[in-house]
Amino acid sequence: MLPPGVLYDERLTAPRPWWLIAALSGVSLGLILFPLGLMPLLGGLVVGTALGAVAVSAYGSARIRVVADSLVAGEARVPVSALGEAHVLDEEEARAWRTHRADPRAYMLLRGYVPTALRVEVTDPEDPTPYLYLSTRRPRALADALEAARR
Secondary structure: OOOOOEEEEEEEOOOHHHHHHHHHHHHHHHHHHHHHOHHHHHHHHHHHHHHHHHHHHHHOOEEEEEEOOEEEEOOEEEEHHHEEEEEEEOHHHHHHHOOOOOOOOOEEEOOOOOOOEEEEEEOOOOOOOOEEEEEOOOHHHHHHHHHHHHO
16 A cells, blocks of 8 residues: 555565675675684674675665656656656566667666666656666556656
């Protein structure tokens, strides 16, 4: 259930194996500090795991929202009135738009672990950004929410 005024809300969380890597970074730091004794080993385990978890959480906490008359994607906030047509991209098209078709001026909320995306054209003549590339697990729902906000 979405709060009033929110038409779409998605958090792009990091995949589960990344959390395992964070835990293993703690184990690695603990083993590095093992020759210094038991307390440094335990301290390294705790500190290394905590730092790995913070890094994974920070990267994986990107959020996409359609709130009333704005699209909020990561750090960008764009009025829906400045957006044009939304194109749902399947895995193959998304790969093409983040590699050889990509425009360096585009705003990209790119997460490599999310295979699908939405490309939204920017129609504001004052904005040099040609389009927004948004990695999303539910591109059709996001496109529908943008259309609903436009109405």
